[in-house]
Amino acid sequence: MEEKLNVGIIGCGNISDIYLENCTHVFDNLNVKAVSDLIVERAEEKKEKYEIPEVCTSEELLGDPDIDIVLNLTTPDVHAEIALAALESGKHVYGEKPFTISIDDGKKILSLAEKKGLKVGCAPDTFLGGGLQTCRKLIDDGWIGEPVAAEAFMVCHGHESWHPDPGFYYKVGGGPMFDMGPYYLTALVSLMGPMSRVTGSARITYPERTITSEAKYGQKIEVDIPTHVAGVMDFENGAVATIITSFDIWDSKLPRIEVHGSLGSLIVPDPNTFGGPIYLKRYDYDKWKEIPLSHGYAVNSRGMGLSDMARAVFDDDKHRASGELAFHVLEAMHGFHIASNSGKHYDMKFKCEQPSALV
Numbered sequence: 346m347e348e349k350l351n352v353g354i355i356g357c358g359n360i361s362d363i364y365l366e367n368c369t370h371v372f373d374n375l376n377v378k379a380v381s382d383l384i385v386e387r388a389e390e391k392k393e394k395y396e397i398p399e400v401c402t403s404e405e406l407l408g409d410p411d412i413d414i415v416l417n418l419t420t421p422d423v424h425a426e427i428a429l430a431a432l433e434s435g436k437h438v439y440g441e442k443p444f445t446i447s448i449d450d451g452k453k454i455l456s457l458a459e460k461k462g463l464k465v466g467c468a469p470d471t472f473l474g475g476g477l478q479t480c481r482k483l484i485d486d487g488w489i490g491e492p493v494a495a496e497a498f499m500v501c502h503g504h505e506s507w508h509p510d511p512g513f514y515y516k517v518g519g520g521p522m523f524d525m526g527p528y529y530l531t532a533l534v535s536l537m538g539p540m541s542r543v544t545g546s547a548r549i550t551y552p553e554r555t556i557t558s559e560a561k562y563g564q565k566i567e568v569d570i571p572t573h574v575a576g577v578m579d580f581e582n583g584a585v586a587t588i589i590t591s592f593d594i595w596d597s598k599l600p601r602i603e604v605h606g607s608l609g610s611l612i613v614p615d616p617n618t619f620g621g622p623i624y625l626k627r628y629d630y631d632k633w634k635e636i637p638l639s640h641g642y643a644v645n646s647r648g649m650g651l652s653d654m655a656r657a658v659f660d661d662d663k664h665r666a667s668g669e670l671a672f673h674v675l676e677a678m679h680g681f682h683i684a685s686n687s688g689k690h691y692d693m694k695f696k697c698e699q700p701s702a703l704v
Contacts, residue, residue, distance in 0.1 A: 348374060348659055349373070349374055349375060349376040349655075350374065350375060350376070350413040350414055350437075350655045350658060350659075351376050351377075351378040351411055351412050351413045351414070352368060352375050352376065352377045352378065352412070352413070352414050352415075352416050352651070353377075353378055353379045353380070353381070353406040353407075353409065353412040353414070353415050353416070353436075354377060354379070354380045354381065354391075354415075354416045354418060355381045355382075355403050355406060355415060355416070355417055355418065355419055355427055356381075356382060356417065356418030356419040356420075356441075357380055357381070357382035357384075357387040357388045357390070357391045357418070358382075358387070358418065358420075360418055360441060360647075361380075361391060361418050362391075363645055363647045363648070364416060364418065364647055364648045364651075365377065365380075365391055365394075365395045365397075366395070367645075367646060367647060367648040367649075368416075368648050368651070368652075369395050369396070369397075371646065371648070372648055372649070372651070372652035372655075374652055374655045374656060374659070375414075375648070375651065375652055375655055377395065377397050378397070378398055378399060378409070378411060378412055379397065379398065379399040379400070379401050379405075379406050379409065379412065380392055380397050380399070380400055380401075381400070381401055381402060381403045381405075381406045385400065388400045403427070403430075407430055407431060407434040407436070408434065412436060413436060413437060413655075413658070414436060414437045414438065414439060414651070414654070414655065414658075415427070415428075415431035415434075415436050415437070415438045415439075416439055416440075416651060417431065417438055417439065417440035417441065418440075418441050419440075419441075420513070421441075421443055421445075421446055421513075421518045421519075421523070422446060422518055424440050424441070424443070424444065424445050424446070424450075425445040425446070425447070425450035425451075425453070425454060427440070428440055428445070428454050428465065429453060429454060429457060432454070432457045432458055432461055432463055432465075433457070433461075435461065435463070436463070437463050437464045437465070437466075437654065437658060438454075438458075438463070438464075438465055438466075439465070439466035439467065439468075439650065439651045439654055439666075440466075440467050440468070441467075441468045442467060442468045442469055442527035442528075442671070443518070443523050443527055443671070443674075443675055443678070444467045444668065444671035444672055444674070444675045445675065446517065446518040446523075448675065448676060448679055451668075451671075451672045451675050451676075452672075454668060454672075455668055455669065455672060458668060464654055464657060464658060464664060464667075464668075465667070465668030466650055466651060466653075466654040466664055466666050466667055466668060466671075467650075467666060467667070467668055467670070467671035468527070468647070468650060468666065468671075469527055469528050469531050469616070469617075469650075469666070470646075470647065470648070470649045470650025470651070470653075470665075470666040471528060471531075471532070471616055471617060471618060471619055471647075472531050472532050472535040472616065472665075472666075472700070473619075473642065473646070473649045473650060473653065473665060473666065473703060474618070474619025474620060474640075474642050474643060474646055474649070475619060475620055475621070475638040475639075475640040475641055475642050475643035476613075476614040476618065476619060476620045476621045476622075476623060476638065476643065477532055477535060477536070477613065477614070477616065477619075478639070478640040478702065478703050479621070479623055479636065479637075479638045479639045479640055480536060480604070480611060480613050480614075480623055481535060481536055481702045482639050482640070482702065483611060483623075483625065483636065484536055484537070484604065484606070484611070485702060487608070488608070488609065488611075488625060488627065489604065489605070489606030489607070489608050489609040489610060489611050489625070489627070490606040490607030490608030490609065491582075491583075491606055491607045491608075492536075492537050492580075492582060492583075492584040492604060492605070492606050493583075493584055493585075493605050493606055493607060494584060494585055494586060494604075494605045495533060495536075495537065495584060495586035495587075495602065495603060495604045495605065496586065496587050496588075496600065496602065496603050497529040497530075497532075497533060497586065497587070497588040497589075497601070497602045497616075498588070498589050498597070498599035498600060498601065498602075499521060499525040499526070499528075499529060499589070499590045499591070499601075500521075500589060500590070500591040500594040500597045500599060501521075501591070501592060501594065502592060502593065502594060502595050502596075503515075503554060503572070503592035503593075504592070505554050505555065505556045505557060505558060505566065506557045506558060507558050508558055509558055509559070509560040509561070510560065510561065511554075511556060511558065511561075511566065512566050514592070515554060515566050515567070515568040515569060515570060515572070516569050516570065517569060517570055518570075519570055520570040520571055520572060520574070520590075520592070521572060521573070521574060521590035521591050521592045522547075522571070522574045522576075522590045522678050522681060522682070523570075523678055524590075525590055525617070526574075526588070526590050526674070526678050527671070527674055527678075528616040528617045529588060529590070529601075529602065529616050530588070530674045530677055530678070531616070531670065531671075531674055532602060532613065532616035533578070533580075533586055533602070534670065534673065534674065534697070534699065534700075535699065535700055536604060536613070537580050537582055537584050537586075537604070537699075538580060538581055538582050538699040539580070539581050539673055539693070539696050539697050539698070539699065540578045540579065540580055540581070540673070540677055540693050541579050541580065541581045541692070541693055542578075542579045542680075542690050542691060542692045542693055543576055543577065543578050543579070543677050543680040543681055543684060543690070543691050543693065544576065544577050544680075544681075544684040544689075544690045544691065545574060545575060545576035545577065545680070545681030545682070545684045545685050546574075546575050546684075546685045547571035547573065547574040547575070547681065547682055547685040548571055548572070548573050549568050549570070549571055549572055550572055550573055550593040551568060551572070551593070552567070552568050553565055553566065553567060553568065554566040554568060571682065571685070572591065572592040572593050573589075573590075573591040573592070573593045573594075574588075574589070574590050574591070574681050574682070574685075575587070575588070575589050576588045576589075576677075576681040576684075578677065581696075588681075600612060601613065601614065601615045601616065602614075602616060608627055608628055609625060609626055609627030609628055609630070610625075610626050611623070611624070611625055612624040612625075612633070618645075619642055619643055619644060619645060619646050619649075620638070620643035620644065621635075621636075621638055621643065622635055623635065623636040623638070624636065640703055649666075650664070650665065650666030651666075653665050653666065654666070654667075663698075663701070665700035665701060665703075666700070667697070667700070669695075669697040669698070670697050670698075670700060672695055672697070673693070673695055673696065673697040676693060676694065676695050677693065679691075680693065
C-alpha cells in the first residue's frame with residue numbers, strides 16, 4: 346500500500362471541488378484529513394460531499410500535528426499569510442496561483458521553507474498534464490530543433506460579464522497578467538527553461554468597469570491595475586518569446602501558445618487545461634499533423650503537483666510545481682509592469698531550474 350501524507354485544506358471556494366475530487370479519488374499518496382473556511386457552512390458542505398473527517402478553524406488545522414501538508418486555496422491577498430503560518434507550524438505547503446502578490450513575500454516564504462527544511466509548491470500544475478508533457482517530449486527529442494521563438498496569448502474582455510464577484514480582478518494582485526499569466530509563463534518555462542530578462546508595455550484602457558453579471562449587476566469597479574499587458578521574454582537558452590494578456594479585447598482568433606524551432610513549429614494546447622490537441626509542422630512536412638498524447642492525465646487533474654510534492658517528501662527528491670518555479674514566474678509578471686513603468690528591460694534576479702519531464 347502506498348504511503349500517504351495527510352492534507353489539510355484552507356479555503357473551500359469553487360476551486361476546492363476539483364482538488365477534493367482528485368485528492369480523494371485519483372492521487373493515492375494523499376489523504377485529506379481536514380477542511381477549513383471562514384464560511385463554516387462551505388467547509389461543512391465539502392466535508393459531507395467528499396467524506397472528509399474534520400471541519401476546523403485554520404488555527405486548529407495549523408496546530409494539528411497529524412497534518413503534513415497545508416493546501417492553501419485562499420484568495421491571493423492572503424496566500425503569503427497562510428503559507429508562512431503553515432511553514433511556522435512545521436508543515437509543507439502547496440498553494441493556488443499566484444505564488445504571492447509581492448516579491449518580498451515570495452522571498453520570505455522560500456527563505457523560511459529552506460530554514461525549516463520544508464517543501465513549498467504552487468499551482469498551476471497543468472504543465473504536468475498529458476498535453477504539455479507531450480509537447481515537452483517533442484521538444485526534448487528534437488522534433489522542432491533548437492527553440493528559437495514562442496508566442497503566448499490570453500485575451501478576453503474581462504470577467505465582469507460572468508463572474509459573481511469580479512472586483513478583485515481589477516485590484517492589485519489581479520489583472521490579466523496575475524490572473525492568467527501563471528498558466529502561460531509556467532508552460533513556457535517548463536518547455537524551454539528559465540527566463541533571463543523581460544520587458545513590456547501595459548495600460549489601463551477602461552478606468553471604470555460596470556458589472557453585468559447577475560449578483561452585482563450595475564455596480565461599478567474602479568480599475569487599479571493594467572488590463573492590457575504586452576511582454577517580451579529572453580530565455581536562457583536563447584529563445585525570444587512574446588506574450589499578451591488582456592481584459593480589453595472583445596474577441597480574437599489568436600493561438601494560445603506556439604513554439605518555433607530551427608526545424609519546425611509546435612502548436613501547444615491551452616495551458617489552463619491538461620490535454621490536447623497538439624499540432625506539429627516540421628520543415629519536411631507539407632501540412633500540420635496532430636500528435637497523439639504520449640502521457641496520461643489529460644483530464645482536469647488539479648492536485649497533480651500536490652501529489653508530486655508528496656512523492657518528493659517520501660523520496661527526499663525535488664518536486665516539479667515548486668515554489669522556486671512559481672516565484673520565477675511571479676518575478677517575471679512584476680518585471681513586465683516594472684519595465685513598462687521604467688522604460689527599461691528588467692533583468693531577472695531569481696533563477697529556477699527547468700522542471701524535470703515526466704517519464
